[in-house]
Amino acid sequence: MRILVVAALYPPDSRGGAENSAANLTRWLARQGHEMAVLTTAGSRAEELHGVEIDGIRIWRLRTAHLYPARNAPVAPRWKKPIWHLQDHMDPRNPGLVAKVIEAFRPDFVNVHFVQGIGYNALAEIASAGVPALFLLHDLGLACMRMSMFRDGANCARQCLGCRLSSRYKAALIARFKRIGFCSPSRANLATLSALFPIDRYPHTSIPNPNLYDRPDLPRPASDLVRLLYVGRLHRSKGVELLLEAAEGLAATHRFQLTIVGGGAEAARLKDRYPPSTWLRFAGHVPEAAVSGYMRDADLLCVPSLWQENWPGVAVRALELGLPVLGSRIGGLPELIDPGQTGDLVPAGDRAAWIAALRRVLENPMELARWQRNAEAMRGRFDQDRLGERMLAFMATIAGSSAAATEARED
Incomplete structure (x- = not known):
């Protein structure tokens, strides 16, 4: 099957787990023998690629007419x-950009x-081509132009007027498709969107992202202090400052080290407020392979998120490595963490x-060790091949193809 992937950001242009999930699924489908192509954006005309094959995948990286490229959105x-x-x-x-790629690649599926x-109006071009499509729900973008329903440090209680109008416009574009379905990695994200967007009119399911994560070559080294870790963007929606406040309140009475991995809009301010100390270090942005x-x-x-996290890949990755997770009870995190067992x-x-x-963790190292053993025992829960087959069945x-219908039911 010839499958076209539409992703405004695609590695090496990447801001987070959603872009990496898009690349993971694309590469997995290529390994199953499907002919893959990607339409993504370029930062400038000089960066453009027109159907160039890279690692067996044809890449169209095009500069759009937008005032600034998608990758510059956080700093615009x-x-x-x-x-x-x-x-x-x-x-x-x-x-027009999409039309050129469809004409050149002639996909069987998008x-x-x-x-x-x-x-978004490029969706009309895909619909007019009559190609069946899977819309992967990495966020709340169909309901919110910020893609998060999070504004001014708080979750939105309802859609603002602009987002309501945008959502209706997007629904009208989706209605042009003869064959389209929706897949979210978490049931929570699917439920939130279903209350704001007419997803229930179309085939829809929840399947975790079929990602493949690198495993460290060496086992976890022993330590005489508890090592806490945060990995992700330094943004208000991620709750990093709350974590730092909580840790700072315990630093005088407990021995631990907190490592903050990642960069973002809040990086400079947080580093100024919390200078490096015996309990804290900022590692900055690191390559994906180093995580x-x-x-x-x-x-x-x-994972102290404030917004409705969909399916944080960092938590999945940690659990697959036998690393327990302490996370916010919001969004898809409760679907990942088994309280008292894996975090x-x-x-x-x-x-x-x-x-x-945090105090309970620091004062009960035996409990933390039990969480680690439980997480290690559950490795393989998010096996890429198994999840990829479920995704492919839903695409069918x-x-x-009615033969795949029973395999594609929502868990």
Whole structure:
């Protein structure tokens, strides 16, 4: 099967786990013998690629008409964002880029990961081609232009007017497809979107991302202090400052080390407020391949998210490496963590609860060791081949193969 992947960001252009998940599924499908192509964005005309084969996958990396490329969104001036989103919805040049790639590649199927940054109106071009499509729900983008339903440090109680109008427009574009389905890695994300967008009209399911993670070559080294780890963007929605506040409150009475891996909009401010000390170090942004090494040298991963995390790949990766997780009770995290067995869950944004949870961990090393043994015993829960086969079966269901229907049911 010839499968076109639409992803506005695609490695090496990547801001997080969702882009890596898009690449993982694409590479897995290529290894199963499918002919794969990717349509993604370029930062400039000089970076463009037109169907160049890289590692067996044809890449179209194109500069869109947008005011700034998708990868610059986190640092773009606020006044440019409304113009950018208007272009993303309505610029008549967007469908033309997709039309050229469809004509050149002639796909049998399309996987849409991120169309924001290529242009939502480009969906009309895919629909008019009559090609069946799988829309992978990595976030809340169909309901929210920020893709997170998180604004000014808090989760949105409802859609704002702009997001409601945008969502209706996107629903009208989706309605043009003859064959389309939706897949979310978490049931929580699927439920949230279903309340705001007419997903229930189409085939839909929940299948964890079929990712493949590097494993460290060496076992976890012993340590006489508890090693806490955070991996991810330094952004208000991630709750990093809450974690730092909680850890700082325990640093005078407990021995531990907290390592913060990642960069982002909050990096400079957090480093100024929390200078390096015996209990804290900032590692900055590290290559994807280096993350497993940091996890090997840690005893507990902390995921203090404030927004409705869909399916944080960092938590999946940790559990697959036998590293327990202390996470917020929000979004898809409760589907990953077995409280008291492979980690624990804490009310999102509750500073006192995070202090109490960290104190329990620091004062009960035997409990933490039990979590580690349980996590190690559950390795393979997110096996890439098994999850990839489920994804492929659901794609067959969308394309019209009833034989795969029973395999594609939601868990």
